[in-house]
Structures are given as C-alpha cells and as structure tokens.
Amino acid sequence: MGVLNITPDSFSDGGRYLRPDAAVAQAQAMAAAGADIIDIGGESTRPGAPAVDEAEEIARVVPVIEALATRVPSLLSIDTSKPAVMRAAVAAGAGMINDVRALRCAAAIETASGLGVPVCLMHMQGEPATMQAAPAYDDVVTEVTGFLLARVAACEAAGMPRNRLLIDPGFGFGKDLSHNLCLLRALPALAGLGLPLLVGLSRKAMIGALTGRPVDDRLHGSVALAVYAALQGAAVIRVHDVGPTVEALRVIRAVKGSGGQ
Numbered sequence: 259m260g261v262l263n264i265t266p267d268s269f270s271d272g273g274r275y276l277r278p279d280a281a282v283a284q285a286q287a288m289a290a291a292g293a294d295i296i297d298i299g300g301e302s303t304r305p306g307a308p309a310v311d312e313a314e315e316i317a318r319v320v321p322v323i324e325a326l327a328t329r330v331p332s333l334l335s336i337d338t339s340k341p342a343v344m345r346a347a348v349a350a351g352a353g354m355i356n357d358v359r360a361l362r363c364a365a366a367i368e369t370a371s372g373l374g375v376p377v378c379l380m381h382m383q384g385e386p387a388t389m390q391a392a393p394a395y396d397d398v399v400t401e402v403t404g405f406l407l408a409r410v411a412a413c414e415a416a417g418m419p420r421n422r423l424l425i426d427p428g429f430g431f432g433k434d435l436s437h438n439l440c441l442l443r444a445l446p447a448l449a450g451l452g453l454p455l456l457v458g459l460s461r462k463a464m465i466g467a468l469t470g471r472p473v474d475d476r477l478h479g480s481v482a483l484a485v486y487a488a489l490q491g492a493a494v495i496r497v498h499d500v501g502p503t504v505e506a507l508r509v510i511r512a513v514k515g516s517g518g519q
C-alpha cells in the first residue's frame with residue numbers, strides 16, 4: 259500500500275502532492291513500482307495538525323480519485339474518518355476505507371457498512387493532537403488486541419461481513435518506542451487473530467529514535483521493518499517508498515516460495 263497525502267502538512271511529505279496533477283503522477287509512479295493499493299488522504303493526522311472540514315477534504319481527494327480510477331490498476335483506498343468523505347470517495351472510484359479511528363465517528367460504521375467496501379480498522383489511543391503526550395498502557399498488546407476485536411464485533415453487528423475487515427495496531431498512534439516494539443514482537447499473535455493485518459511503520463518516529471535519522475532519511479529502517487512485518491505475518495504494508503519496499507519483499511518471497519532448485 260503506497261501512501262498519497264494530499265495535504266499541506268503531513269509529517270514526511272506535506273505539500274508535495276497538493277496539486278492534483280502532482281498527486282496523480284505520484285500515484286502512477288507508485289502503481290508502476292508495484293503498489294497493489296494506493297491510500298489517499300486529505301487530512302493529516304500529525305500531532306498538532308489543524309482539522310480539515312469535510313468539504314475541503316472532499317475537494318482535495320475526489321479529483322485525484324476520479325483521475326486515478328481510470329489510470330491505475332491499483333485498488334484505491336480512502337484514508338478518512340468522516341462518513342461524507344467515505345461516500346464521496348467511493349462514488350469517485352475508491353474501493354477501500356482506511357480509518358485511523360476504526361469507524362468510531364458518528365454514523366461512520368453504518369456508512370461504511372452500506373458502502374460495501376473493505377475497511378481497515380486501526381487502533382489509536384487518544385486523538386492526533388495529543389496522543390503522543392503521555393501514552394500509557396497496563397499491557398499494550400492486550401489492550402490493542404481487545405480494542406481491535408471489539409471494533410470487529412461492532413462492525414459485524416452493523417452488518418459488515420468479517421471478510422471485509424482488516425486490522426492494524428496503529429504504530430505511533432498514542433504509543434512510545436517501547437509500546438511500538440512490544441506490538442512489533444506481537445505481530446504473529448495479531449496476525450493469528452484471523453483478519454488480514456495491515457501495518458504502517460514507514461518513516462515513523464520510532465525509526466528516527468532508533469537510527470538518529472531525520473524523517474527524509476529513514477528509508478533503510480523503513481524497509482527493514484517492512485520486511486520484518488511481512489515475515490511476521492502482515493498482509494498489507496503501508497509505505498511511502500514503494501519501489502525499494504517491493505524489491506525487498508520480492509527477494510524475500512523468492513526465498514520463502516517454492517521456486518528454485
């Protein structure tokens with residue numbers, strides 16, 4: 259899954275793809291590099307990012323989704339928590355919803371259920387503005403797992419079949435380095451819950467903490483974690499640098515697969 263942020267303020271690529279033609283070109287490049295899914299977002303979840311109203315969010319993402327629907331073979335995912343944006347994006351050609359709030363906003367669950375597309379349910383402690391101030395858990399793996407299973411149950415109760423859902427522990431969303439490392443070590447257990455597991459680690463602060471690298475220089479750490487996550491059972495890896503990640507995963511797949519001698 260390649261990341262396409264159509265925002266002025268995302269933490270690693272804010273402002274680069276605000277113009278629709280630049281966004282479309284970037285998505286085409288990610289598709290050509292092997293992205294099966296393009297995740298399109300019009301609101302930054304960076305700590306301190308200003309809220310975007312739904313009309314502005316729709317105006318950012320819909321022209322890009324419309325243009326891409328006929329130009330790339332990749333599945334288009336809309337990264338939003340707002341029901342109106344979900345509806346507009348799916349009408350424009352999106353075939354998946356990625357919600358960092360796991361359909362907890364008013365009417366989101368009914369809207370997503372009615373739209374009939376796959377949904378990624380992500381764990382987040384708190385809200386983006388303040389989530390990194392003092393994240394705290396008694397047992398991060400147990401609490402994240404319990405939350406995700408409760409959201410899956412809520413979706414099923416709203417009429418969504420289980421085979422339309424993905425789960426994501428939400429690395430960096432109300433988690434410090436030790437929480438993120440605990441969740442990474444628990445990936446096999448999370449993958450074992452029986453729903454496809456999506457992970458997003460690309461360029462995140464934990465890589466900066468471990469390598470000392472600024473956000474625009476975290477490729478090696480990002481690819482390492484993508485490979486690790488895939489080997490531990492992740493089904494979908496959300497990344498900014500599609501080409502290098504796809505290459506790394508291709509090599510790993512050859513080793514794990516049945517080809518060769």
Ligand code: 7PJ
Binds near residue numbers: 337426457459
């Ligand atoms: C994630 C996301 C993630 C899912 C972002 C960033 C911050 N959606 N949206 N999982 N992260 N499902 O790109 O670093 O980890 S925004």
